Amino acid sequence: MGFPSPANDYIETRLNLDDIMIAHPAATTIIQEPGRILVIDRSVKIRQGDTVAFELFGEGHIGKLMGQSLITEEGEAIEGQALEDVVMLGCVTWIVLDVMERGGPTI
Numbered sequence: 001m002g003f004p005s006p007a008n009d010y011i012e013t014r015l016n017l018d019d020i021m022i023a024h025p026a027a028t029t030i031i032q033e034p035g036r037i038l039v040i041d042r043s044v045k046i047r048q049g050d051t052v053a054f055e056l057f058g059e060g061h062i063g064k065l066m067g068q069s070l071i072t073e074e075g076e077a078i079e080g081q082a083l084e085d086v087v088m089l090g091c092v093t094w095i096v097l098d099v100m101e102r103g104g105p106t107i
Contacts, residue, residue: 028042056086
């Protein structure tokens, strides 16, 4: 017998991004785009100001819900009759950005 290790208080588990970023696995979609990864949760109730993923004429977009319109990343507003062509994919809960510049000059 001996004394218990004082380091037992500092035992940590491995960092798991799934545990941090995915609250509802059955309702979560991950989309990889050049330079970023989007985590989209279909179970989250979308509210004003939320970033959302949507399709317009079969093309995927990201935008913000503002009032009765969607504001795209390019700053265009989709409103009125045009909203009938929008298919809402879900709320964007996380965006993981690639900040590494591959092939660029060394600073």
